[in-house]
Every structure is written in structure tokens, then in C-alpha cells.
Amino acid sequence: MGVRLKSFGIVLDGRDLSSYSSGELVSGQLLLETGVRLPVIQLRLEAKGCARVHWGGDGPATEATRHRDEVVYLQQRQVVRRAADDEGYFTLQPGKHKFPFSFHLPPGPLVTSFSGKYGSVKYWVTAILERPCGTSQVVTREFSVTSQIDVNAPYFLASVSKSIEKTIGCWLFTSGPISLSAKIERSGFCNGEAIPIYAEFENCSSRLIMPKAAIFQTQTYLENEKTKTFRQIIANVRGNHVASGSTESWNGKSLKIPPVNPSILDCSIIRVEYSLAVYVHIPGSKKLMLELPIVIGTIPYNGFGSRTSSISGHFGLDMSWLQLALPEQPEAPPNYADVVSEEDLARQFPSLPQADDLEHEFGSPIFAYIQEFRFQPPPVYSEVDPNPAFSEEVQHEVSFEI
Template sequence: MFEEKFTNFNVNLNTLSRTNTFSNGDLITGHISFDLSKETEITSLTMKLKGNVNVHWSIAGGGGRKSRRRRKNYSAKVELFSFKSVILQENCAVGGTPKLQPGRHVYPISCQLPRGDFPSSFRGVHGQILYTLTVGINRPWHLSKDFVTELNFVHHIDTNQPELWAPLSGSNRMTLSCLWWAPGPITMTVSTEKKAFIPGETAKIICEFSNASSRTATPKVKLQQKQTFYTANRVHRRMVSRVLANITGDRVHAHTSNVHTEIMLTIPSSASFTVSNCSFIDVDYNIEVSLCVKASHDLTVLCPIILCDTSAHALSPPLL
């Protein structure tokens, strides 16, 4: 049995950043190690670097006993890159298959990620963007034994763009319906300091409210993530929305105007980065600010933001 001969197998990669991430063109270095309990013949030790996108979902075809047969399945996949290298290989010219002696074995590994416009790693409801490093142990008359290490790949967005650190602003208004009189309008103006944020950062949302109605309004702020999955040529799509964070502000009382408030919303550190450069998966974010009024629809303003690995605060705006 494999496990009887090989124990304590580890793939140790040298970190390039404090977040333990890799990106376009990075050189990956490290070593593999394992213990052998007895002399073992090895055909080769190989290493494969691979990037893949896969999506899949299904939709019920209707009710009844045969509904499962009528389910429609949608899927798509693409291989972003794949290449293989050899760590150790038999040398037929000098005696054939090498035999490794019992004890500890350590081998250095080195490979470079290709250059290209590859999306960040992502795992979603109906698909994933996955980067892996696979070490294979090949022995005579045995199936290959593979050890897979998932890489956290980051697509670096150029935050040195004015539109990413410029403030966002939006406004909305509504008038409550009433059979006996014409109440005054409810208005709101919302702004954020910038568009680009990093996971774990706190966004300051600046709000201006006026409530000329006779009802109290409650402001609520949400961070919404929208995952969109596509088939080939984007013929079919499936969308999933998730609320990653929310907070409720102070009430805006009836017949008040020019109410200024600042609401702080912390973006979860576990949030995935924005994905906008993938054929089959999009990941978008909105900060949604709503004024909730009893027995009425909400008054809402959306601020589209992006999540990336570099804060816009870390860069100075270009000189005009």
C-alpha cells in the first residue's frame, strides 16, 4: 500500500506576500518532502501547474413524477493554462528506474506562473476559478499518486485610476401615497469616499436625509455580492445575490430635514475580490443604502464598488 511506504508528505511553498497569494508571472519556489519506510522504485516525480474555470447549474423542468428527467443542466469550463515539469525521473541510460532508500527525502521545486489576464481565485454557488499545483509520484505498475495544493491567485487591479479613488454619489426620493392629504417627500443622498476597497476595510457612507412625511424612516446599509455564471458565449446565465454585511442607522423622524449621518460598514476580510475578466463568472459588489418606511416600499440608492488587493488610499491621485 502507498500509505505504508510513503508518510508525512508535504508541499511547502515559499510565500511572496503576507497574504500568501500568487499572481501573474510569479515564480513559485519551495520543496516537497516525504518519509519512506522501505526501499522504493520511483519512475518519476512530476509537478503540474494548472488554472481552470468551471460552472454548472440545473433547473427543474416542471412538476410531476418525471420532473427529474426533465431537469435542464447548464455547464461550461475552460482551461486557463496547464504545464508539467519533472522533479525526478528515471535514467534508462544508467540503469533504469531509480530506487529511493528508506528515510527522509526532500526535493526543491520551482515553476513560474504564466503571464496573462487571469481572474482571481473564486469559489461560488455554481462555479469556481481554481489554480492548483499537483505533485505526482509515479511508480512502476502503479497508478500515479497525486498531491494537490490549491493556490490563492490574485488578479492585480490597477488602482492608479482616478475613477477608483473618486467619491461615489447617488440620490433618490419618493412621496408616500395617502387618500386624505398630500404628504411631503422623503429624499436621500448617499456618497462614499471612493470606489475601490480591500477586504477587511471599513467604508464610510455619508448620508443626507429629509423626511417630510408623517412616518419614521429607518436607514439600512448592506454590502451585496452578486455572482453571475454563464455558459459558452454567455447564452445562458444564473445569478446569485448574497448579503455579506449589514448595519442599521439611527431613525429619521417624521417632519425632519437635512439630517446628516455617517454609517461605517466593515467589509468582511473573507470577501472574494471582484471578478470582471472571466468569460464564465462575474463577481460584483454594491453598497445598498435603503430608507425603510412601514407600509411602503424602500427608498434605495446603490453604490457599485470593487474589492481588490490594494487600497485606493495607498496611492496618491495623479497630478493635474
């Protein structure tokens, strides 16, 4: 039997809890420890990522009814270290060893990591230690990938609304219709965000109804022409009972999105979609429900930026001419004395009496008069025009010709 390592593992550089995106660098170290001299043919690394679906019966009898499919998004191999001598192997001395590695994810779009009812999207790195004798030792480490979805894209900023109506009863024993209309101002949201719901519930039936709302996650798995679907509620909220002949309004009722997987819309065999369902629970009858499609993204909503861009796009404004009209460094305004002649300057600003002359004329320091003026009471309020002559004068000057 071959000698086993004391430890063998993979550590990713500073990204143990975070997620990667397409085109990013994945780097880390292979850590191993041995207690004896260990001959090694090569130490290599494999990186793989794929989407897989599988459902069907168990056992050989149901082999024909099983459905499996796979789409590969990442497939890379590299040799971390190999033998450089004629013997065909190198020797690891007793102790701990570190071997760095790195590789780039493909620049094209990658599907977000996901684990569902009948399939998954996973990415992982595998380290293989090959030895001259004995079986190779293998260790695997998963890592997460996120496909970025910007909820500020124009098609996620448009409002979505629907209406529906249902009459309770059958034949001649009808009790009146129940109508429901709902609206959301946009369809793109992120984890932790609250969805404001605007809805109107009108109950013209004879029953007591209960308005509710929920976020549904729909997982769809495809294999050739076969489809498997799994649907679940991830969050819900309820309103107040609506009595017969009454109405209920939701003016932005909040429904918070819990931590869930972002929408997956770019995979050929797995789709993860979300919808906001607004419905009415009717005792003794099937519920009345409408669904508004939503998308769970990764880049948060930026109201100011998206609103500005949408307005500019709507009106088709081109503001590039402003850059040509404005100088890089604004010039200082000219001095007033440079643009006005000395004669005009002397005529506009007559010489003012000095403070000593004013005090001599008033017989006391000028500061006393300033203080006296400052503390004078305000004029008495009156609705009578203090300048009636001026008003009449203006009225006489304005005339209309017909």
C-alpha cells in the same frame, strides 16, 4: 499490490498563507518517505488553474438542464525526476527524500482565487509518482492567486452620487414624499477600510422611517447565454429614526468593509461585484433604496499620491523642465569680500569702539548696562499712535486724481 509510501506531500517555499500574483515564481519541495526500496518510473508535477461554473438539477433526468463551463488560466507540466538507466526506472532507498521544483505563473492577468455559490476559481499543483507495478500515487496542493487592483486608479477616485424620491400612499390618500440622496467620495476601497457615507434623508410622509446602509456582494455566473446570480449582504449600518416632517443627515457615517474576496471583473464566466446600498425602511411599504457601485481592490488607497497625480493630470503640468534648470550639485554662494571692494567694505563697516573705551566712558563695566537694559519693563500699551506726525505726513503725500 504495490507498496505504498509512508508519506507523500507538497510544501511551498514560505508561501503557505500568502497569495501569488501573475508572473511570480512558485517554488517548493516534494516530500516523500518510504520504508522499503521503491522502484519509480518518474516523478512529475502538474500545475493547473481554472474557473468553473456549475448549476442545475441532480440526477440523469435533469442532465439537459445542467449548466457547466470552464476557462483555463494555468496549465504546466514538468518532470521532477525520471529514470536514467536502461531498466526504465530508478530506485528510492528507504528513508525520507526531497525533490525541489519551481515554475513561473503566466505573465498575463490571472483571475483571483474564489469559491462561490455556483462556481469557483482555483489553482493547484499535483505530484504524480509513477511505478513499474501498481497504481500511481497522487497528491494535490492548492495555492491562492490574487489579481492586483489598484484603488488609486483615476476611475476609482471619482465621487459617486445618486438621488431618489418616493411618495407614500395611493390615489387620493397620499401622505407626502420621502427623498433620499447619497454620495461617496470615491468608489475604490480595500478590506478593512471604512467607507464614509454622505446622505440626506427627508421625510415628508406621515410615517416613521429608518435610514440604513449595506454593502452587497453580487456573484454572477455565466454559461453560454444562461446566467445565475447570487446576492448577499456582507456589512450593514443603521441610523436614527426620522419622524414625519423631519430630516436626517449623514456627514461621513462609517461602514467598515469586512475581509471579503476582491472584486472579480476580468473573468468571462464569473463576476464578483460590490455595491453600497443606502435605503430607507418604511413601515407598510416597499423600502426606498439606491445603490452606488464600489470596487474592493488589493492595493490600498494613498490619498497624498493619488491627489497629487490627479491634480497634475487635470492641469496637464509638465515639470520635466525643472530637472534641466537645476544643477546636479548646487554651487556655494560667493564670499562677500570677493564681490565688494575694500573701500566700500571700510565705508559700510566703520570701526567700532572697543569694550575698554566704553567702560571708561560710562565709568562702570558695560555688562551692568546690558543687564539693566535687558530687564526694563515693556512699553505701556496705548491705542494712540505714538508717531502722529509721521502718519499725517504719509496722508499728505498720498493723493488721488479723479
